Amino acid sequence: MAPSPLPSVRAAVIGGGPAGLMAATVLAEAGVKVEIFDAMPSVGRKFLLAGRGGLNLTHSEPLADFAAHYGDRADVARTWLERFSPDDLRAWATGLGIETFVGSSGRVFPVQFKASPLLRAWLRRLDGLGVTLHRRHRWVGFDDAGAALVEGPDGARSPVAADAVILALGGASWPRLGSDGAWAGIMEAKGVVVRPLRPSNCGFDVAWDERFIEKHQGEPLKNLALTFEGHTVRGELILTRTGVEGGAVYALSAPLRDAIERDGSATLTIDLRPQLTTDQIRDRLRRPRGSESWANWLRKSVNLTGPLPGLLRGVAGADSGPSRIAELVKALPLRLTGVKPIERAISTAGGVDLAELDDDLMLRRLPGVFLAGEMLDWEAPTGGYLLQAALSGGVVAAQGALRRLGLATR
Numbered sequence: 021m022a023p024s025p026l027p028s029v030r031a032a033v034i035g036g037g038p039a040g041l042m043a044a045t046v047l048a049e050a051g052v053k054v055e056i057f058d059a060m061p062s063v064g065r066k067f068l069l070a071g072r073g074g075l076n077l078t079h080s081e082p083l084a085d086f087a088a089h090y091g092d093r094a095d096v097a098r099t100w101l102e103r104f105s106p107d108d109l110r111a112w113a114t115g116l117g118i119e120t121f122v123g124s125s126g127r128v129f130p131v132q133f134k135a136s137p138l139l140r141a142w143l144r145r146l147d148g149l150g151v152t153l154h155r156r157h158r159w160v161g162f163d164d165a166g167a168a169l170v171e172g173p174d175g176a177r178s179p180v181a182a183d184a185v186i187l188a189l190g191g192a193s194w195p196r197l198g199s200d201g202a203w204a205g206i207m208e209a210k211g212v213v214v215r216p217l218r219p220s221n222c223g224f225d226v227a228w229d230e231r232f233i234e235k236h237q238g239e240p241l242k243n244l245a246l247t248f249e250g251h252t253v254r255g256e257l258i259l260t261r262t263g264v265e266g267g268a269v270y271a272l273s274a275p276l277r278d279a280i281e282r283d284g285s286a287t288l289t290i291d292l293r294p295q296l297t298t299d300q301i302r303d304r305l306r307r308p309r310g311s312e313s314w315a316n317w318l319r320k321s322v323n324l325t326g327p328l329p330g331l332l333r334g335v336a337g338a339d340s341g342p343s344r345i346a347e348l349v350k351a352l353p354l355r356l357t358g359v360k361p362i363e364r365a366i367s368t369a370g371g372v373d374l375a376e377l378d379d380d381l382m383l384r385r386l387p388g389v390f391l392a393g394e395m396l397d398w399e400a401p402t403g404g405y406l407l408q409a410a411l412s413g414g415v416v417a418a419q420g421a422l423r424r425l426g427l428a429t430r
Contacts, residue, residue, distance in 0.1 A: 030055070031421055032168055032182035034159045036063025037199070038407060039393030040188030041142060042104075042414030043421075047186075048149035050422055056151060057170050057180070058198070059158035064139045065197040066190065070366075070407070075135040077113065077120060078106040078128045079404040089405045091274065093398040096374055097409055104415035106408060116141040127404050159189065161206045166386070184388055184421040188414060191368025191394035192217040201368070203395065211385055213373040219365035220399040221406070222273050223265035224280070225358035229334055236327035237261050245291035247351075248272050249279070254294065259327060263360065270366065271401040277359050277369075290352045292328055298350050305342035322349060367406055369399040380420025381413065388424060390417040 033044045036058030048054045056063070070076075079086060083101055090097035110120050110128060118138045119131045130138055146153070156173040163169050167179035190199025204214045242256045246268045255268030269276070272288070279286035293301060301322050309317045315329040324332065336348050362368065372395055376383055381396075383389045392413040400406050422428035 030182045031184045031186065031425075032057065032180045033186045033188065034058075034168060034170070034180075035188035035190060035393070036060070036153070036155075037188060037190050037393060037410070038064070038067050039410040039414035039417075040186065041146065042411045043186045043188060043390075043392055043418040044146060044151050045142075045149070046415055046418035047421060048146065048151050050427055052422070052425065052427070054149075054151045055154060055180070055182070056146075057154045057157040057159065059156065060198040061155055063143070063153065063155070064135075066194055066199060067139060067407075068135050069194065069197060070135065072135070074133045075130055075138065076127050076402065076404045076407070077130065078109050078408040080106065080122045080126045080128055086405070086408075089403075090398055090400050090409065093374070097398060097400075097412075099379070100409060100412035100416050103419065104412040106404075109408060109411060113138065116145060125403075159187070159203070162210070162386075168389075184390065184424055186390045186392060186414075186417050186421060187395060188391070188393045188417075189395050191371060192362050193219065193365040193368050193394075195363055199368075199394065204371075207372060212376050212383060215370040215373055215397045217362060217368050217370040218277065219359055219362040220273055220277070220369040221270040221366035221402050222277070222362075222364065223260065223263055223360040224269065224273075224276060224286075224356040225263040225360070226354065227357055228259075228262075232327070232330050232334060233259065233261060236330065239327050240266070241290075241292075241327060241331075243294070244268060245294035246272060247289040247291070248286065249275050251275065257290075263356070263358075264354070265360075267402060271403070273401075274369065274399060276356060280356060280359055284357075286356045288354045288356055290354055292324060292332070292349045292352060293322055296322065296349075298346050301349050302342050302346035305345055324349070366402060367399065368394050369397075371395050371397040373397055378420075380423060381417040382420050382424065390421050392417040 030053050031047045033040045033056045036056055044054045044056050087094045087098035113120055120128050121131055122128055157170045160169050160171050163179045168185050169177050169179055171177045189203045192201030201217050207214050236259050240256050240258050246253050253268045253271040257264045257266040257269055276286050304321045307321050314333055318324040318329045332348055336345055372391055374397055381390050393410045400409055
């Protein structure tokens with residue numbers, strides 16, 4: 021049974037992604053009358069897209085290891101995770117009727133492996149709590165009295181009467197799904213420091229040989245180990261017409277992006293056969309090639325198939341011996357010449373400087389206004405880390421709003 025709303029207390033949540041929906045849930049469960057405003061015709065669009073290939077909710081690794089994936093924001097992220105942990109997330113999903121399981125990689129998924137059943141159950145829960153959802157209502161700033169202004173589908177602008185406002189407007193990736201970063205200018209006009217929004221978990225440009233990429237565009241390179249600046253990630257790449265995409269390169273996207281912005285390019289090192297040593301590969305390559313083609317020789321010797329022989333030959337040349345080829349199989353350089361646009365990135369780096377917020381994620385310059393999700397200056401790789409931090413941040417902001425409203429203590 022839903023708690024009775026407290027008629028004298030109202031909260032507005034602006035943004036219907038995971039962070040905003042979680043904040044609304046926490047507030048409504050505390051008895052607060054909540055209204056959600058979202059610019060799109062339906063909420064959770066990016067959430068649904070993220071779950072199209074199997075919704076990765078979180079990860080099962082220990083909290084200290086989990087927090088390390090947030091880089092120089094690890095200490096702050098850990099405080100969010102302590103307030104709403106991966107175990108809490110799984111229990112919350114179970115409460116919605118969505119069972120989860122831990123995959124072989126340690127990642128956590130819904131049993132249905134989809135986002136849509138969870139989102140439907142979530143929206144039913146919010147409806148049962150009396151939460152009002154206003155679609156096609158875009159936040160456009162604040163009026164002279166400090167009230168949040170929203171623009172409705174008819175173009176009319178109205179102030180939102182609320183005792184607490186939580187902004188969860190996302191970053192600037194996939195703007196057609198609602199997160200266009202337009203809020204940054206509004207925040208800066210209020211004196212709030214906003215770090216430049218940049219692509220994260222993104223693809224990169226490569227100056228492919230034309231004949232090679234015409235033949236292999238769209239093909240995956242599997243079971244690789246990618247290394248950059250001392251960090252190694254196991255996974256796969258996908259060859260695109262103009263570069264590379266895929267989970268392994270996404271995991272290294274932050275340092276790769278920073279290097280390209282600084283130096284103009286970055287060289288990624290790829291181990292094509294991480295399960296073999298250099299000596300083992302060299303021994304296998306001593307098998308006489310005879311009249312075999314380059315591709316067949318590599319396939320039979322060290323099981324390099326698909327695009328890998330062509331990729332290797334482009335660096336090694338036709339006359340390299342077994343020792344040189346073995347070295348390149350274990351450490352093939354791939355020069356990345358650019359970063360894919362933010363509109364095509366999975367997530368966003370940059371955002372509101374965390375120094376602008378208190379521990380409850382309230383803006384120091386705008387008391388009563390809380391922020392959550394990708395609006396804030398943090399980033400993380402895919403694998404459950406993005407969604408977990410968005411949901412945890414939504415909980416932290418909502419708990420802060422409850423304290424602001426006098427409905428909770430620290």
